[in-house]
Amino acid sequence: MWRNIKRFNCNSLKFSQLFVYNSKRFQHDEIQTNFPLISPLLSHRLLGKSQFLANVDEETILELLQSISDIPVQPSEFKFLNFKDLPHSKTLPLIPNELNDDSIIEYVHQLTNFQYNRQNTSKISEILMEIVNYKPILLTKEEYLKIIRFFHHTSHDSICYKILNIMSEKTNIKQDIDFDNIILSKSAKPSMYKLKIERLEVLKGKNWESNCNTWYSIFHMFNNPEPQIQMLELMDEYQVLTMPILRSLNSITKFLSAERLLSIYEKNGITLKNKRMDSILLNQLVACYLKDNRIEEIWKIITNNNDYELKKFINHGLFVVFTTHFIKNNQIAYAFALSKFFKLKYNIDTNSILRSMLINIYLKDCPYFDNWVSLARLLYPVSENSKGFINSKTISNLNDYCDLHNIREDLTKIEKKDLELMKSINSNLVWNKNPIFKLSRNDPKFIEIALKLGQKD
Numbered sequence: 001m002w003r004n005i006k007r008f009n010c011n012s013l014k015f016s017q018l019f020v021y022n023s024k025r026f027q028h029d030e031i032q033t034n035f036p037l038i039s040p041l042l043s044h045r046l047l048g049k050s051q052f053l054a055n056v057d058e059e060t061i062l063e064l065l066q067s068i069s070d071i072p073v074q075p076s077e078f079k080f081l082n083f084k085d086l087p088h089s090k091t092l093p094l095i096p097n098e099l100n101d102d103s104i105i106e107y108v109h110q111l112t113n114f115q116y117n118r119q120n121t122s123k124i125s126e127i128l129m130e131i132v133n134y135k136p137i138l139l140t141k142e143e144y145l146k147i148i149r150f151f152h153h154t155s156h157d158s159i160c161y162k163i164l165n166i167m168s169e170k171t172n173i174k175q176d177i178d179f180d181n182i183i184l185s186k187s188a189k190p191s192m193y194k195l196k197i198e199r200l201e202v203l204k205g206k207n208w209e210s211n212c213n214t215w216y217s218i219f220h221m222f223n224n225p226e227p228q229i230q231m232l233e234l235m236d237e238y239q240v241l242t243m244p245i246l247r248s249l250n251s252i253t254k255f256l257s258a259e260r261l262l263s264i265y266e267k268n269g270i271t272l273k274n275k276r277m278d279s280i281l282l283n284q285l286v287a288c289y290l291k292d293n294r295i296e297e298i299w300k301i302i303t304n305n306n307d308y309e310l311k312k313f314i315n316h317g318l319f320v321v322f323t324t325h326f327i328k329n330n331q332i333a334y335a336f337a338l339s340k341f342f343k344l345k346y347n348i349d350t351n352s353i354l355r356s357m358l359i360n361i362y363l364k365d366c367p368y369f370d371n372w373v374s375l376a377r378l379l380y381p382v383s384e385n386s387k388g389f390i391n392s393k394t395i396s397n398l399n400d401y402c403d404l405h406n407i408r409e410d411l412t413k414i415e416k417k418d419l420e421l422m423k424s425i426n427s428n429l430v431w432n433k434n435p436i437f438k439l440s441r442n443d444p445k446f447i448e449i450a451l452k453l454g455q456k457d
Helices: 049-067 101-112 118-134 141-153 157-170 177-184 193-205 212-221 225-237 243-248 250-255 258-267 279-291 295-303 316-328 332-346 351-362 372-379 384-389 392-404 416-428 444-452
Strands: none
Touching: 049 193, 049 212, 049 225, 101 118, 101 141, 118 141, 118 157, 141 157, 141 177, 157 177, 177 193, 177 212, 212 225, 212 243, 225 250, 243 279, 250 279, 258 279, 279 295, 279 316, 295 316, 316 332, 316 351, 332 351, 332 444, 351 372, 351 392, 372 416, 416 444
């Protein structure tokens, strides 16, 4: 699949051409493969036009949401569920042998309770529309909600309204806020705020009242973290239960202190000392600690407290959270050491994750260091089994990096000095007892190799 191609020589190219002929150093056959917190009071002159307009639209959406909300906001009778949270299935369900009421309902459930390959979207759409047209009276409100959710996620709101018209004309089910909650939710395409504003204005004109699912839908619909942070405050004021969004706070953890996030958890009966804590919630909390450079504190909380058991959450996901922090802070020696520590202490193999994160995320953006070429060669896929974690965008980014730093070496051929670096990494970037997150406290050999990898602290 991969071809071992020598680096393309760009010496004769003008600077403007460097980013055009940038796919020759790493080549492959085709593979399937600090957002700033803006204050609402910030002068629009400091924002780009599109950013300012988006900020205004977000404020308008929040104002309209409050205008259709009473205190306390009542929960919906239907559990809130994002389409992206549905489990995946590789194969479509078989058409029932006998088409009766029960088999049709079960078939609808199977089609709408899973995410299928995008290539099956048209087929599923045809089947669902045929069922709606054939036996609209058979479907309950729950089935209609699931069907609407499918078409909205695939960005076919016009079909959603057509189905709602059929439902209203041919059944006793009336359109209410539960259906609009889906229309207001996030779809596969980026949210168009103008359409959400228009729909909220319609609801306000009808004097319809929001429920908790309305709030959850709008929370997930926002493209930016700032209005989500505002919504957390408003949810307190309007007494909206926050449990259904707790596992979706990752995008705003960079703006929350660990104490603030813990207080949100505790309002829902979740603490570090009870069984309601899970891996996703803990990883969000860890991210809060890490962004404030409280790494030793959170590591001790996870590993050293005898009153409760958090060690069961030491897994691949936790490794990704820590490694993301190390990459952001140019501390990849810690990433290598933590990967070995996970294997030795907990028998968790994170090697493929580490390689993927370093080559896809770190190498393309890190400050240049003398051993960058050697590390790139060591991480570059050289076998059929390891090619899956690199994509065409990464290859393009790495070539751009080479152009920027005038790197001319062949990056697909490992040399002796590269193997020596690998041996040093494997031998010296090791934490035998516990991680040491201060470079100066590590062994001299550890420090030496860390410096060779461009780490300063």
